[in-house]
Amino acid sequence: MTIFGVALLAACTLLGAWLGDLLGVALHVKSNVGGVGIAMILLILARVWLQGRGALSHPMKLGVEFWASLYIPIVVAMASTQNVAGAVKGGPVVVTAAVGSVVLCWGAMALISRLGRPRIEAPDAEAAHVLAGDPD
Amino acid sequence: MMKELQSLAAAQGLVVAFAVIGGVMALSYLLSKRLTFGRIHGSAIAILLGLVLAWIGGVVTGGSKGLADIPMLAGLGVLGGAMLRDFAIVATAFEVDPDKARRAGVLGVISIGLGTLIPFVVGGATAWALGYRDTVSVTTIGAGAITYIVGPVTGAALGASSAVMALSIATGVLKAILVMVGTPFAARAMGLDNPRSAMAYGGLMGTVSGVTGGLAATDPALVPYGALTATFHTGVGCLLGPSVLYLAVKALLGS
Numbered sequence: 340m341t342i343f344g345v346a347l348l349a350a351c352t353l354l355g356a357w358l359g360d361l362l363g364v365a366l367h368v369k370s371n372v373g374g375v376g377i378a379m380i381l382l383i384l385a386r387v388w389l390q391g392r393g394a395l396s397h398p399m400k401l402g403v404e405f406w407a408s409l410y411i412p413i414v415v416a417m418a419s420t421q422n423v424a425g426a427v428k429g430g431p432v433v434v435t436a437a438v439g440s441v442v443l444c445w446g447a448m449a450l451i452s453r454l455g456r457p458r459i460e461a462p463d464a465e466a467a468h469v470l471a472g473d474p475d
Numbered sequence: 476m477m478k479e480l481q482s483l484a485a486a487q488g489l490v491v492a493f494a495v496i497g498g499v500m501a502l503s504y505l506l507s508k509r510l511t512f513g514r515i516h517g518s519a520i521a522i523l524l525g526l527v528l529a530w531i532g533g534v535v536t537g538g539s540k541g542l543a544d545i546p547m548l549a550g551l552g553v554l555g556g557a558m559l560r561d562f563a564i565v566a567t568a569f570e571v572d573p574d575k576a577r578r579a580g581v582l583g584v585i586s587i588g589l590g591t592l593i594p595f596v597v598g599g600a601t602a603w604a605l606g607y608r609d610t611v612s613v614t615t616i617g618a619g620a621i622t623y624i625v626g627p628v629t630g631a632a633l634g635a636s637s638a639v640m641a642l643s644i645a646t647g648v649l650k651a652i653l654v655m656v657g658t659p660f661a662a663r664a665m666g667l668d669n670p671r672s673a674m675a676y677g678g679l680m681g682t683v684s685g686v687t688g689g690l691a692a693t694d695p696a697l698v699p700y701g702a703l704t705a706t707f708h709t710g711v712g713c714l715l716g717p718s719v720l721y722l723a724v725k726a727l728l729g730s
Contacts, residue, residue, distance in 0.1 A: 352565045359632075362718070375561050375628055376714025379568035386569055406566035411518045412496045413563045416555030417627060418525030418648070419499075420543040421641035424533025432616060432642055436601040437649035440594035440620045444679045445661050447589050451582065451675050452666030 344402020351381040481547055488550025496554060499524055519652050519685070522623065526645060539637050557631055564624060567683075568710060570702075582671065586678030587708050594620035594681070595720055598646060603728075612639045614724045616646060618716040622682045623647025625712030632717035651685035658689025673697035677704030681712065 355378020362377075382403075389395040484491050503524055504517035511520075529541030538544030543552035553559065598620025599613045607613055615635040619626025619642065626643030629635075635643070658667070658676075666672055667690075677686045677700065686701040 348562065348566050348569075352562055355565065356561070374632070375564055376710050378561075378565040379710040379713070382565055382568045383573055387573060400569075403566050403569045406563045407569055410563035410567055411521070412500055413554060413560055414624065415499055415518075415521045415525040416492060416496050416551050417560055418522045418555070418644060419496075419528045419532070420541040420551050420555045421526065421529050421637060421644055424530050424541075432602055432605045432607070433645045433649055435605070436594075436598040436616060436620045436646045437653060439597040439601060441650055441653045441657065441680075443593050443597055444590060445657075445665060447586075447593060448665045448667070448672075448676055448679050451586060451589075451679070452672040454582070 340396075341398045341402040341405075343396075344399040344404075345406070346402075347385060347399070348382065348403045348406060351385060352378045354378065355381055484547040485549065489553050490550070491548065492550035492554035495548065495551065499528070514656060515652065516655050516685075516687070519648065519655055522644075522648050523652070526641070526648065529641070561628070564628070564709070564713070582675050583678055583704055583707070586675040587704060587711050590679035590681050590708055591621055591712050591715060591720075593679075594650070595716075599724060602642075607639070608728070610721070610725045610728050611635050613728065614716065614721045615639050615643045617724070618712065618720065619643030619646040620650060621647070621712040621716065622709055623651060624709050625681075625716050628713045629716030629721070633721060647682065650680075651682040654680050654682055654685030655689045658686075659693045662693045667693060667697070670697065670700045673700035674704045677701035678708055681705055681708035683709065 355376075356374040358377050359374025386395065389399075500517070500521050503521035507513060507515055507517035507520050532542035532544055532548075533539070536544040540552060542548045543550075543555075595617040597617075599617030601620075602613045602616035607616060611630075611633045612635060614633060615626060615630035616639065618629035623644050624647070626647045627640055630640040630643055662668065665676070667676055673690060676690070680686050680689075680701075683702060683705045686705040690697045690701045
């Protein structure tokens with residue numbers, strides 16, 4: 340059932356958030372520490388476990404993938420509710436940080452791609468398709 | 476008649492938000508196809524459009540929640556709020572095959588590590604140099620330079636101000652756009668012509684829409700490889716941003 344996928348996602352998100360809160364307390368950080376990242380790891384592990392038992396049905400996958408495919412629209416909604424008017428005066432920060440990061444990472448990429456060349460077999464293209472939530 | 480419409484929109488805020496964002500996405504993909512001939516990915520245009528709308532909302536209402544300050548569009552605050560945002564981001568982890576990711580091995584780890592550290596340092600240093608001296612703002616803007624997802628997730632966890640969050644997102648979005656537009660032109664010089672380097676590229680650049688858009692314009696066959704590591708990258712950034720990186724900045728700035 341589709342709801343099982345949504346529920347699994349919810350359980351991982353909640354458990355991750357809770358563990359993140361506990362980690363925050365343990366590290367004396369007044370915030371949730373890596374809750375989203377922990378939840379992601381939990382979901383990856385849950386998928387591996389379910390697949391191993393042959394319990395990952397198509398409707399269940401659908402329940403999770405629907406939300407994965409909505410992540411760009413949700414980020415768009417998030418962007419539309421930010422205090423952009425307040426940030427406009429900080430223009431140079433945005434341009435310098437973004438251009439500097441990209442140029443430096445390109446430099447690092449040029450170095451890395453020259454370090455040996457073992458081959459890797461193709462991963463399944465469906466993942467990228469679902470994530471992008473693309474119409475085509 | 477206007478009154479009925481307003482109360483309907485207020486009662487069904489989330490439904491209004493689905494329709495509005497769907498419209499923004501449709502317009503963005505149309506602009507992407509017709510105006511940029513697919514060179515700038517529709518999702519990047521949509522996010523940029525979202526930020527422009529937020530700016531208009533902020534100017535019109537004088538509030539701090541962008542378009543969500545317009546009562547009829549308050550549902551955007553739910554759709555783009557912390558709850559659904561985190562929910563959707565966690566869902567993306569479902570597309571990661573740990574076995575294939577493991578095979579990227581050391582190179583993947585190095586590239587994700589560098590791809591997290593380099594932008595964070597550049598972004599954080601830029602923020603500090605241009606007058607944002609508090610730990611939370613430096614960390615949030617640095618995290619935004621990792622990706623536009625890591626920025627707001629980190630900022631939300633640390634309680635950054637909405638203005639800093641917007642800067643952080645804008646940095647990540649501009650980075651995504653630069654990656655999308657620049658990748659095809661820089662590809663040859665970077666040796667970006669095989670699955671292995673595409674995987675390293677995803678880890679280094681991070682932004683999923685930037686990497687997939689940029690690789691699609693370079694060689695569509697490379698897209699899934701880049702997307703694979705880019706997906707991991709966001710998770711790693713979300714894990715490290717509000718924790719290790721925040722603590723490092725805190726130790727450095729001494730507050």
